[in-house]
Amino acid sequence: MSRSPLKVGVVGAGIGRHHLAGYRALPDDVEVVALCDTNEARLNEIGSMYNVPRYFTDYNELFASGEIEAVSVCLPNSLHAPVSIAALEAGLHVLCEKPLAENLASGQKIATAAAQASGKFMICFNRRYRLDVQWMKQALSEGLLGRVYHVKAGWIRETGIPGWGGWFLNKDIAGGGPLIDLGVHILDAVMWLLDYPAPLTVTGATQANFGPHSAKTWQASPTPPPYTVEDSATAYIRLSGDVTLNLETSWASHARPGMDDFFITLMGTEGTLELYVANYATENTLTLYTEVAGKPVVTRPAVKVSRSDHEYAIAEFVKCIKEDTPPTASVEQGLTIMQMIEAIYQSAAVGREVVLT
Ligand SMILES: NC(=O)c1ccc[n+]([C@@H]2O[C@H](COP(=O)([O-])OP(=O)(O)OC[C@H]3O[C@@H](n4cnc5c(N)ncnc54)[C@H](O)[C@@H]3O)[C@@H](O)[C@H]2O)c1
Incomplete structure (x- = not known):
């Protein structure tokens, strides 16, 4: 060393x-x-x-x-x-x-x-390096959830279109909107938690309902700049190992005022583990749903995120x-995430499922 x-x-x-x-x-x-x-x-x-x-x-x-x-x-x-x-x-x-x-x-x-x-x-x-996400990984490796079969995950902002007039809104430079900006974090964290299974099929949809009208941005301007990216994206992804993933991302939506929340819910045969990070919260982000002696039990693991990500x-x-x-966090993992993001955009453009090999 x-x-x-x-x-x-x-x-x-x-x-x-x-x-x-x-x-x-x-x-x-x-x-x-x-x-x-x-x-x-x-x-x-x-x-x-x-x-x-x-x-x-x-x-x-x-x-x-x-x-x-x-x-x-x-x-x-x-x-x-x-x-x-x-x-x-x-x-x-x-x-x-x-x-x-x-x-x-x-x-x-x-x-x-x-x-x-x-x-x-x-x-x-x-x-993925947040201590609460790291704890989820440990819970998975200890078998707490049994076999994970479905994941619900996303990042939703109420008013949060960034970089008004700048490169974030330009598809040629940014590559896309909230999917590639925020969804990329969530896709990586989910894939890392699941040991990077192969993505098999992708169905995606994108919308641009707010950005083109200069609404719900962090830096409003009287003259809307060119807006060539989406302001929300959703996807349904099949992963190897018989796991499915629902993804939602948005920079702008009618929601709780100021909402800027990300979440990952892992649904397993023995338990469901939910991460819900409201406005970059650093504690009380985890909930575990299981059964003990045939009765539902809800646990709130006490994990505090003590440093910045x-x-x-x-x-x-x-x-x-x-x-x-x-x-x-390897270049190969980065490539897999890019492959998923590109397939979501492609599926949104053609209006049907994209099969990845
Ligand atoms: N990991 C995270 O949580 C996180 C958060 C925000 C942004 N990002 C990523 O960080 C990157 C930058 O985003 P940002 O929000 O800082 O953007 P930004 O526009 O605020 O900053 C980019 C900076 O790069 C400078 N720059 C542009 N071209 C340059 C060049 N050729 N040589 C030297 N400097 C140059 C600009 O002057 C500017 O100061 C993006 O890829 C974004 O996705 C990651």
Whole structure:
């Protein structure tokens, strides 16, 4: 195990600030060296907030500088592939934000580069590292639920269309709306809990009822910008092992005011385990429904999420580099999720089930 601090950089100072915070939480293992962003005002503001010594506006210069060993790629989705590939080709370890890319084809390019690279590639599927989701995994491995046969999962916002006028609303850059933005987290967490079964068939539907009218956004504007993504998506997915999954995602819907909730309900032959995270709650998120001596029993496991999801994911990335172990959130898993997302969009477009091989 390497004892010298890992020299890291972050590209993209939006959610990248959570990466800086995650690295800063590991002062014995990590030295934060550089921040890169094309927006100089943001670069200076976030760089000084996290006391970052070196600033770059060109990621190629950062990668060629020899100053860092690992980088977080925190950029708009269509930049994940070119920037991650450039970093891997420069011999760096890469933690890339979710989704893997804006579409499956770009994701496959990352997988090819990662297979040839000396550095590690991990995708920032940070929700699965929450302690309540980790507890669900433990409950499953201890057989508490018996055989899981159905999953109900989703992420629903009442008013939550992000990045008004920006790349989030542009299908060419983002790849889609809440499905690829929020659903990607839920799909990964469900698939990880179930040990990544093969997706077999997908039926999906998408809607855009609010965004095109400039309704229910975080940043309203009198002139609606072009809106080329969905604002809600649903899917019914068959997985290997005789498991089915109902997925719901939305950025905008008539619901509890301020609602921004995600949930995963695992239905098993011996019990049902529900995760319900209302507005990023960190406790009282779990409920277990079972039977004891023939009577229904409801249990509320006392699991508290004590750190941010990004802190957990970043600690995991650093650990896998230091201990030279395979990244737990792998490029292959990222590709499987992209395959599912692309199949949902394809099914929505053609209006029928898509069979995956
Ligand atoms: N894991 C999570 O919980 C989570 C949360 C939010 C966003 N994300 C992901 O993080 C990524 C970034 O999202 P965001 O919300 O931070 O977006 P954002 O638009 O707020 O930030 C992106 C930043 O990248 C910079 N940038 C753009 N092109 C650049 C380039 N060529 N070189 C350097 N900098 C460049 C922009 O100036 C901007 O500051 C997306 O993939 C998104 O899906 C993940």
